[in-house]
Amino acid sequence: MSRSPSLPDRPRLDLDPDMNEAERLEALRKHFERIVQVNDELDDRLDEAQSRRSDLREEVDELKRRNEALKTASLYIATVEELTEDGAVIKQHGNNQEVLTDLSPQLEDELEAGDRVAINDSFSVQTVLDDETDARAQAMEVDASPDVTYADIGGIDDQVREVREAVEDPLVNADAFREVGITPPSGVLLHGPPGTGKTMLAKAVANETDATFIKMAGSELVRKFIGEGARLVRDLFDLAGEREPAVIFIDEIDAVAAKRTDSKTSGDAEVQRTMMQLLSEMDGFDDRGEVRIIAATNRFDMLDEAILRPGRFDRLIEVPKPGPEGRERILEIHTADMTIADDVDFADLAADLDDYSGADIAALTTEAGMFAIRDERTTVRRADFDDAREKIETDTEGPVFNDGEFGRYQY
Numbered sequence: 082m083s084r085s086p087s088l089p090d091r092p093r094l095d096l097d098p099d100m101n102e103a104e105r106l107e108a109l110r111k112h113f114e115r116i117v118q119v120n121d122e123l124d125d126r127l128d129e130a131q132s133r134r135s136d137l138r139e140e141v142d143e144l145k146r147r148n149e150a151l152k153t154a155s156l157y158i159a160t161v162e163e164l165t166e167d168g169a170v171i172k173q174h175g176n177n178q179e180v181l182t183d184l185s186p187q188l189e190d191e192l193e194a195g196d197r198v199a200i201n202d203s204f205s206v207q208t209v210l211d212d213e214t215d216a217r218a219q220a221m222e223v224d225a226s227p228d229v230t231y232a233d234i235g236g237i238d239d240q241v242r243e244v245r246e247a248v249e250d251p252l253v254n255a256d257a258f259r260e261v262g263i264t265p266p267s268g269v270l271l272h273g274p275p276g277t278g279k280t281m282l283a284k285a286v287a288n289e290t291d292a293t294f295i296k297m298a299g300s301e302l303v304r305k306f307i308g309e310g311a312r313l314v315r316d317l318f319d320l321a322g323e324r325e326p327a328v329i330f331i332d333e334i335d336a337v338a339a340k341r342t343d344s345k346t347s348g349d350a351e352v353q354r355t356m357m358q359l360l361s362e363m364d365g366f367d368d369r370g371e372v373r374i375i376a377a378t379n380r381f382d383m384l385d386e387a388i389l390r391p392g393r394f395d396r397l398i399e400v401p402k403p404g405p406e407g408r409e410r411i412l413e414i415h416t417a418d419m420t421i422a423d424d425v426d427f428a429d430l431a432a433d434l435d436d437y438s439g440a441d442i443a444a445l446t447t448e449a450g451m452f453a454i455r456d457e458r459t460t461v462r463r464a465d466f467d468d469a470r471e472k473i474e475t476d477t478e479g480p481v482f483n484d485g486e487f488g489r490y491q492y
């Protein structure tokens with residue numbers, strides 16, 4: 082950096098005692114002029130310094146930003162194995178290298194064995210990763226005892242029966258299947274528009290068979306880093322094996338099992354790897370014991386044939402939007418805990434809810450309750466349902482949340 086030029090000298094006033102009045106006045110005037118000039122020079126220098134200062138500030142900010150970016154770019158993931166007096170023993174993911182590393186006093190209090198952490202090149206722990214950043218926790222939802230029952234599901238009785246046959250019977254009567262010598266279907270695929278009760282069905286089966294419900298969202302699988310999707314699929318099946326009896330529910334399976342495209346991007350290759358892992362887990366399924374798989378999709382037309390081959394998702398169950406009777410039943414289910422006025426006739430109301438899915442009806446009942454509360458009532462009237470309908474249909478331009486062009490499987 083260049084050094085700043087030296088400051089101008091302070092002006093001196095030289096008054097000779099022999100000077101006459103006029104000479105003194107002249108000397109003072111010159112002195113004053115010099116002072117004004119120096120003042121102007123100093124003002125200019127101050128402006129320059131200030132502008133240089135703001136340039137330097139910007140430079141510092143930029144360097145700070147780059148430093149942060151460099152720091153974050155070079156972090157690795159590790160698991161804390163043990164906390165000792167000398168620091169933490171951590172194991173780096175990927176290469177399984179174990180190291181003992183020092184901890185800052187703040188981290189010492191915060192860390193526990195089993196935590197996932199981010200470490201830098203010199204194995205120093207930078208942050209503790211919470212569940213949000215844990216890919217496994219994010220992609221899977223594990224519920225040891227979901228509380229949905231078959232009675233909570235309305236309008237799709239045939240589908241409930243089919244799912245019970247395909248999933249519940251083999252879990253509950255595993256011996257009978259063995260004795261008769263038949264292999265139950267490995268996987269059941271539920272397909273149909275959003276909000277029709279596919280997730281509820283899977284939860285209800287898990288509940289009624291006392292099985293652990295493990296849900297994995299297909300869309301989460303494809304957002305991960307290279308190799309992580311396949312690892313998550315492996316983890317999913319391992320976890321189900323540990324927790325059997327278990328029901329694995331793979332939602333949005335189209336995200337991993339869409340028809341092969343011609344493009345050769347690495348993203349596609351990654352999705353392919355994840356799907357191959359899923360297929361191989363399903364093929365090796367016979368010895369998995371009491372684990373059943375249910376998958377769901379709103380995009381049946383997009384699925385790769387490979388996933389529908391015998392021994393995989395070979396039992397297909399369409400879960401459609403409910404008809405008028407189904408809608409009436411769903412209305413009854415969702416208003417069971419509400420006080421409903423005598424002027425509400427569910428059959429009549431259901432007839433008006435053409436194209437509503439179960440989820441739309443659930444939203445309608447909540448909205449109707451809100452109208453009653455706004456009016457300081459605890460009883461919900463027909464007018465509240467009508468207001469709710471109007472609100473929902475204006476907010477969403479109708480209850481049809483999914484009218485995309487899905488070829489012959491237009492839901």
Ligand SMILES: Nc1ncnc2c1ncn2[C@@H]1O[C@H](COP(=O)(O)OP(=O)(O)OP(=O)(O)O)[C@@H](O)[C@H]1O
Nearest residue numbers: 233234235275276277278279280281411439440443
């Ligand atoms: N048949 C139904 N009977 C009663 N309630 C229903 C029904 N279908 C949907 N619902 C209500 O809608 C909510 C969402 O349903 P669910 O998650 O099971 O739909 P889904 O078919 O899995 O949807 P998506 O395809 O969007 O995942 C449920 O929690 C429930 O309140």
